[in-house]
Amino acid sequence: MFQRLSLRGRLFLLLILPLVFVAAAASLARYQLATRLSQELYDNTLLAVALTISRDVVISEGDVLTERLLDELTTALGDPVYYRVSGPGGSFVTGYSDPPDKPAGALVDGGAPLFFDSESLGQPVRAVMLREFISEPQFGGWVTVEVWQTVRQREALSRSLVSQSAMVVGSIILTAAVILWFGIQIGLKPLLDLRHAIGERTPDDLRPIRRWVPPELRPLVETANSLFDRLSQAFALRDGFISDAAHQMRNPVAAIQVQAEAAISAPTEAELRARVKDLAATARATSRLTSQLLSLERVRGRSLKTLIQKVDLVDLIRNKVLPFAETQLRRDVDVSFVVTGEARPVDCDPVLVEEMTVNLLDNADKYALRPQGRLQVSIDFEPHSVRIRFADDGPGIPPELRQRVFDRFFRIDEDHSRGCGLGLAIVNDVARAHDGTARCFSDETGMVFEVAFER
Numbered sequence: 001m002f003q004r005l006s007l008r009g010r011l012f013l014l015l016i017l018p019l020v021f022v023a024a025a026a027s028l029a030r031y032q033l034a035t036r037l038s039q040e041l042y043d044n045t046l047l048a049v050a051l052t053i054s055r056d057v058v059i060s061e062g063d064v065l066t067e068r069l070l071d072e073l074t075t076a077l078g079d080p081v082y083y084r085v086s087g088p089g090g091s092f093v094t095g096y097s098d099p100p101d102k103p104a105g106a107l108v109d110g111g112a113p114l115f116f117d118s119e120s121l122g123q124p125v126r127a128v129m130l131r132e133f134i135s136e137p138q139f140g141g142w143v144t145v146e147v148w149q150t151v152r153q154r155e156a157l158s159r160s161l162v163s164q165s166a167m168v169v170g171s172i173i174l175t176a177a178v179i180l181w182f183g184i185q186i187g188l189k190p191l192l193d194l195r196h197a198i199g200e201r202t203p204d205d206l207r208p209i210r211r212w213v214p215p216e217l218r219p220l221v222e223t224a225n226s227l228f229d230r231l232s233q234a235f236a237l238r239d240g241f242i243s244d245a246a247h248q249m250r251n252p253v254a255a256i257q258v259q260a261e262a263a264i265s266a267p268t269e270a271e272l273r274a275r276v277k278d279l280a281a282t283a284r285a286t287s288r289l290t291s292q293l294l295s296l297e298r299v300r301g302r303s304l305k306t307l308i309q310k311v312d313l314v315d316l317i318r319n320k321v322l323p324f325a326e327t328q329l330r331r332d333v334d335v336s337f338v339v340t341g342e343a344r345p346v347d348c349d350p351v352l353v354e355e356m357t358v359n360l361l362d363n364a365d366k367y368a369l370r371p372q373g374r375l376q377v378s379i380d381f382e383p384h385s386v387r388i389r390f391a392d393d394g395p396g397i398p399p400e401l402r403q404r405v406f407d408r409f410f411r412i413d414e415d416h417s418r419g420c421g422l423g424l425a426i427v428n429d430v431a432r433a434h435d436g437t438a439r440c441f442s443d444e445t446g447m448v449f450e451v452a453f454e455r
Contacts, residue, residue, distance in 0.1 A: 007188065020173060023173050038157045080150060208229070209228075308347050311348050317357050333372070338377070367412075368394025398412075
């Protein structure tokens with residue numbers, strides 16, 4: 001139930017409920033205090049009545065109290081007053097003959113009053129018992145005075161005190177609730193204004209939020225701005241992919257259509273076979289282009305997710321190099337795999353690193369490796385980095401073009417059958433996704449493509 005409340009409702013309940021609990025505890029404490037205060041006041045009055053009765057009986061030499069005095073006591077105390085006076089040895093002197101029972105084992109010392117709760121004639125009463133030594137011819141000795149009174153008036157006083165306290169506390173809580181409600185309304189206004197400002201934006205408006213907000217809302221705004229930035233990057237990647245795909249697929253698809261129409265109109269079977277062969281080659285190139293475009297998009301999409309884990313880099317790259325080496329052995333190409341330094345697990349995305357390795361091997365196969373050539377794949381574990389190198393003895397790349405080979409769709413030659421210019425762009429994006437670098441440089445025998453992960 002609480003989870004479905006609005007933020008305004010939650011704040012209100014979180015603030016008002018403790019006040020209600022405190023008010024309830026205060027009312028209970030007030031009730032107990034009022035009861036104790038009422039009892040003390042009435043007990044003191046009851047003791048005064050007992051002393052008054054004692055003196056009056058002694059003065060009147062054992063006669064009962066006058067009606068006037070009883071009426072005045074009842075009027076003053078609000079409840080009927082009953083009494084009993086016993087002489088030395090427990091002899092009855094005056095008053096009522098059926099006093100309330102005192103607690104079992106209770107002793108009344110001389111001069112010390114004993115207060116207790118009991119019943120008389122089926123009604124709860126409060127009683128006091130007092131013993132006094134009187135030096136008087138008729139009552140010489142210890143005289144016991146018992147006075148009791150019903151408790152309706154003192155209970156009414158307690159209830160009245162509690163009612164007044166409850167009304168005051170209730171008024172305070174009601175006032176506090178009104179103040180809290182309007183205070184929450186005013187306090188949440190910046191949040192409501194922020195919601196309104198964001199709601200007025202168009203779907204493609206992903207600019208950062210620049211408006212002033214209270215310090216408590218700044219983390220929320222910073223998180224929203226971070227989300228807008230990531231969405232902007234994702235939309236840019238999507239638009240770039242659509243643009244690249246449309247641009248790169250237009251010519252191959254048109255070529256396939258033309259070649260298919262040419263195959264239909266081939267005059268001879270030999271001509272048909274030749275045209276179908278060209279059509280199959282174009283279809284394979286288009287398939288490769290599509291695969292590379294999807295790989296590039298996957299690399300860029302995963303770079304936003306940073307799916308990093310501990311990976312055995314040696315085992316991962318070796319599993320890609322070994323099948324490649326077996327294939328190149330048929331062409332009399334020597335492919336070697338070397339590990340230097342102390343091997344250790346590396347934090348990386350295994351899917352991206354596999355994609356990078358496949359593209360570097362494919363690039364070497366298409367542009368560098370010749371019969372009786374060589375390719376050395378090495379992993380160098382340094383204290384704070386890992387360097388992966390692919391060194392070949394191919395024709396090399398002119399110095400002025402070595403940086404451009406990592407651009408999308410860049411080719412050194414115009415032969416589109418060997419590639420679409422995306423392989424090294426994928427390698428560069430994988431390196432950047434791991435906060436690393438990709439570069440190519442020349443050594444004594446050929447070109448070296450190096451990817452460095454700083455870990």
